[in-house]
Amino acid sequence: MKMTFRWYGAGDPVKLDQIRQIPGMSGIVTAVYDVPVGEPWPQARIDDLRAQAQAHGLSMEVIESVPVHEHIKLGLPDRDRLIDNYAQTIVSLGKAGVRCICYNFMPVFDWLRSSLAEPLEDGSTCLAFHEEQVLAMDPAVSELSLPGWDESYTREELRALLRQYEDVDEAQLWDNLIYFLRGIGEACRQSGVRMAIHPDDPPWGIFGLPRIIRNMESLQMLVSRVDEPYNGVTFCAGSFGSDPNNDLYAMADFLAKRDRVPFVHARNVLHLGQRSFREAAHLSSCGSLDMYRLLKTLHDGGFDGYIRPDHGRMIWGETGRPGYGLYDRALGAAYLNGLWEAIVKAE
Numbered sequence: 001m002k003m004t005f006r007w008y009g010a011g012d013p014v015k016l017d018q019i020r021q022i023p024g025m026s027g028i029v030t031a032v033y034d035v036p037v038g039e040p041w042p043q044a045r046i047d048d049l050r051a052q053a054q055a056h057g058l059s060m061e062v063i064e065s066v067p068v069h070e071h072i073k074l075g076l077p078d079r080d081r082l083i084d085n086y087a088q089t090i091v092s093l094g095k096a097g098v099r100c101i102c103y104n105f106m107p108v109f110d111w112l113r114s115s116l117a118e119p120l121e122d123g124s125t126c127l128a129f130h131e132e133q134v135l136a137m138d139p140a141v142s143e144l145s146l147p148g149w150d151e152s153y154t155r156e157e158l159r160a161l162l163r164q165y166e167d168v169d170e171a172q173l174w175d176n177l178i179y180f181l182r183g184i185g186e187a188c189r190q191s192g193v194r195m196a197i198h199p200d201d202p203p204w205g206i207f208g209l210p211r212i213i214r215n216m217e218s219l220q221m222l223v224s225r226v227d228e229p230y231n232g233v234t235f236c237a238g239s240f241g242s243d244p245n246n247d248l249y250a251m252a253d254f255l256a257k258r259d260r261v262p263f264v265h266a267r268n269v270l271h272l273g274q275r276s277f278r279e280a281a282h283l284s285s286c287g288s289l290d291m292y293r294l295l296k297t298l299h300d301g302g303f304d305g306y307i308r309p310d311h312g313r314m315i316w317g318e319t320g321r322p323g324y325g326l327y328d329r330a331l332g333a334a335y336l337n338g339l340w341e342a343i344v345k346a347e
Helices: 043-055 070-074 079-095 131-135 155-167 170-183 185-191 216-225 237-241 248-256 291-300 327-345
Strands: 002-006 025-030 059-064 100-103 115-119 125-129 194-197 231-236 263-266 268-273 276-280 306-309
Touching: 002 059, 002 327, 025 043, 025 306, 043 059, 043 079, 059 306, 070 079, 070 155, 070 170, 079 170, 079 185, 170 185, 170 216, 216 231, 216 248, 231 237, 231 248, 237 248, 237 263, 237 268, 248 291, 263 291, 291 327, 306 327
Parallel strands: 002 025, 002 306, 025 059, 059 100, 100 194, 194 231, 231 263, 263 306
Antiparallel strands: 115 125, 125 276, 268 276
8 A cells, every 4th residue: 555645746735745745645636737638737747746756755646636628528519529639648557657547527517515614613614515505506596606617717708518418317427538538549559657536525425416436336337337456446435435335344345345445535525414525634433424434345345446534634733735745644644644554464
């Protein structure tokens, strides 16, 4: 298992020299953030990121993420050109030593929360999702400013995009995902890069849009329709685990035993109702998920890939990117490393 840490580049308040001081930290998870979606990433930009990491004693073997253009998700006529561009980026990343790309296939909205700074009793703040607040919003009418979606859209552009998705149901979105995966297959095989799809977050329908990576049935569908080693899953405990109907540990066992988990996002959530939750400290007792059981399930299934502490609380007066402060994620990394050491030594 290789412990990694999300880093948002030179503008990130969390610096590389701080990340390297976290015990057991092997590398960063990052991306080229200013290339327009759908365009190939320049090799020089990728190599520069890698050089920055290496200068601080860190590897750069995981990229999160190379965004998938909406036209690919919609299955529009220009998708072949966009898939070719994506494949070029995969090859370039492979040349730089990248072995895993985390991506998602969520229409319009990425991970979505109703609050970025919900106060907790101990004085910290966390990300939270309250279904009643989200259901009260209309993205085609409201001036939305929510985490997890591209705010570069104007209101009219967002309305137009939502109209395009009116004719795309889950079956069509599945077909478009499979078309994409088959289209990049040769690039993945050539470059030694594995794709790791991030589950829908939260794992249920939002604003009438189709969502397809959310439960055991969808994982079975994914690995059966593209039965290739490069087609994997980012096992995000907090995303899958936010739905109390999901058997998180059975899902982890299913994927790990098939070597389909190149990357793990480890975080805890506290269920507040059927479709409401807040993100908790990584410790099992702080939330609704058993982090020891999850890691042991992955270990026993043969997982030996990359892991990172996922969204943390903002603690000790820290300010910065919500969910991506230094302190709580560093505590999470230390906790996860401790659990993993205990699991390995108990064999």
